[in-house]
């Protein structure tokens with residue numbers, strides 16, 4: 238499917254930006270009748286020219302997890318999946334990528350590729366509710382332990398969690414989500430790399446470090462540049478970007494991606510051709526969408542921070558305490574457009590506000606063209622134990638917004654009306 242010409246990274250001696258490459262990288266129109274956009278390859282299996290070719294494709298698939306094997310069977314690889322993977326790897330500066338049928342499929346395979354019963358996963362908190370449930374319920378029932386870091390920018394908190402995790406078993410994976418959904422809490426990548434080194438000294442195996450980069454990547458944060466081994470995504474969010482598909486990805490160095498891809502092939506959680514094609518379509522505009530939405534979100538966050546019905550705004554522009562700012566400036570290039578705010582009051586006031594919104598739709602998920610609002614404590618994070626929710630600030634007064642591409646002044650007007658309504662019983 239791919240040719241050297243369509244993997245070109247330089248023109249006129251200039252290293253091309255990913256935004257330029259998203260229009261063509263990994264696809265040669267002249268292998269498909271000159272079609273400027275790739276066709277959707279609706280086929281479950283691929284013909285081998287000879288029996289020997291089939292045997293060699295399978296050999297290569299067994300050793301490298303299908304990264305360089307010829308096309309075999311659409312559970313292992315298919316052209317639309319490979320185009321999406323090549324472009325994601327390029328954008329996030331990895332050597333390879335594996336694309337999945339959901340963000341949770343990407344996270345599950347990325348963990349299961351490296352753990353065995355009795356192991357412990359060290360992780361940041363808060364995590365997306367589904368990831369928290371995966372670790373503390375589904376994987377716990379398979380004999381996997383989980384130890385949370387209470388503050389990802391504090392060396393003391395990270396060291397304390399490392400000690401507790403090592404006390405319980407082998408630690409093959411450190412999993413972080415930064416910024417965290419829904420509070421924008423950060424994890425310092427430098428502290429995580431140091432923790433991985435300390436664990437390696439203790440147990441003789443350096444844990445794989447994995448970052449859920451859904452909220453800022455690939456435009457505003459590149460974890461692989463900061464020593465993280467694997468970036469994982471819910472592509473459903475900003476990269477898909479139109480709230481019309483569910484998908485996920487893992488991106489990183491060749492070796493961990495090979496292992497993750499093998500796990501994916503065994504479980505059968507690859508993405509289908511049509512949704513893979515849509516990911517390619519969406520990558521063409523991801524920078525434009527994320528930059529515009531982030532500018533609007535900054536404007537809304539500043540406006541909310543001045544509103545007397547609002548207690549706290551959890552947006553990177555307004556979170557300044559402790560080491561937050563220094564870590565943000567070291568590893569992020571923008572604040573993104575998903576953030577939360579706590580209103581004065583509790584669940585009753587929060588629900589009145591949500592019910593009064595006219596432009597923001599009441600829905601979970603984030604990163605689409607339309608603005609969304611939700612109440613994390615009763616929806617996305619309702620499966621997280623109340624004690625953890627309270628500790629990480631996901632309480633009844635918290636509202637999460639994902640700011641879309643509408644006119645920001647219209648969004649301010651909508652929030653203004655809804656905040657006024659929240660105060661009228």
Ligand SMILES: Cc1ncc(COP(=O)(O)O)c(C=O)c1O
Nearest residue numbers: 339340341365418451471473484
């Ligand atoms: C930060 C984060 N990670 C992972 C996921 C899971 O992704 P998916 O719903 O595509 O499985 C979500 C979904 O909301 C999320 O917000």
